Amino acid sequence: MPTRTDHRAVIRHLLAIWATEEDRKEVELRSDLELQVSVLVRGLAAHAADCARGVLTLYEAGQPIAAVPLIRSLMEDSVTAGWVLVVPDGWKAVLSEGSKARARILREAIEADAVGADSTAEARRQEYEAQARKLGSIPAGYKQFEQRLNALEGTGNMYMLYRYLSALTHAGAETVELYTSESRRSELGVSYRRFAKHSMAANLIQAAATSLTQALTAWDVTQVGRPHESALRAIATELGVDNEWRLRGNG
Structure with missing residues (x-):
């Protein structure tokens, strides 16, 4: 029977890797990449790490719904970092x-x-x-998140997940339903939940771990020698995702 991955532990491991980057005084960047690429990717990876810290805090406080906007931002950071890395200009x-x-x-x-x-x-x-x-x-294809996803290999059904996250990020019926249920005992036919019903919490913490892995991978790729390649590859393998960013159709 396969071992169940502890995605919170994975995120903690990734944040420990990122902490070594935050402490570094100098970074040797690849000369074949535009400096702007490395600067943008680094900033997006830093924001992804901050979002992941927030996700952990909220999950450990039993508030996975409140973490949804952070997971959505984390996904945007990751995909945009990968897009900037591989799309010319x-x-x-x-x-x-x-x-x-x-x-x-x-x-x-x-x-x-x-x-x-x-x-x-x-x-x-x-x-x-x-x-x-x-x-x-x-380059075309940046404005819409779906366009960035479609340009990259290995993004699969991420847009469906992104739309789900968006629905729970904005005020709407989907959010209200999390806190409401049908009730035959009530004259109104509804009752209010003290805690949101959220069956996707485990899936979303997995998405957060995956996105953080890929965001840090993008930053690692901008550096000479890829200092964290081995560690990030092992985590990507555990999560069942690729540890490279590629344009769709480029192999």
């Missing part, structure tokens, strides 16, 4: 969209005469728009 899409979003927010704030929307804000808006123009044409 993919980093431009991330930076361009970021600059456009900041410029748009500042423009709306200036038009609304919001507090702090002064000449300095206008100068920053112009700077962000200039950055977006400088980046020029960018």
Whole structure:
């Protein structure tokens, strides 16, 4: 009979690996990758690690529903890091969209005469728009998360899981149903649960462990010699996932 994986223990192990990265004073990065790729991947891996810490805290407090938005963010971090790593000039899409979003927010704030929307804000808006123009044409397929998933090998049914996470992240009927049940004893026909009914909690902590593994793998790949390749490969094997990021159709 196969041994059941303790996904919380896996996440703790991954966070211990990441802690060694946080403590390093210098990192030797691959010269064949654009510096922007390594910087973006590192930032996404750092956010993934923070989200994973939050997931552990909430699961250990018996609050798996509250961890759903963090698991969703963790998945986005992982997939985006992999996408940036393997899509030529993919980093431009991330930076361009970021600059456009900041410029748009500042423009709306200036038009609304919001507090702090002064000449300095206008100068920053112009700077962000200039950055977006400088980046020029960018790779398609970044804006929608589904497009990023479809570009990568091994993402399988991740989009279905992502949609499930999204449904429980936003206020809606799906969330309400977790805390409500039918009741013949009540005149209203419903009763309220003190704790949410969440049958997917074990599956989602597994998804969190997988996403953190793949996010750290992306960062590891940007470094000369892949210092954590052996440890991450062993964890990926235990979880039944690949420890490489590849474009779909590229083998």
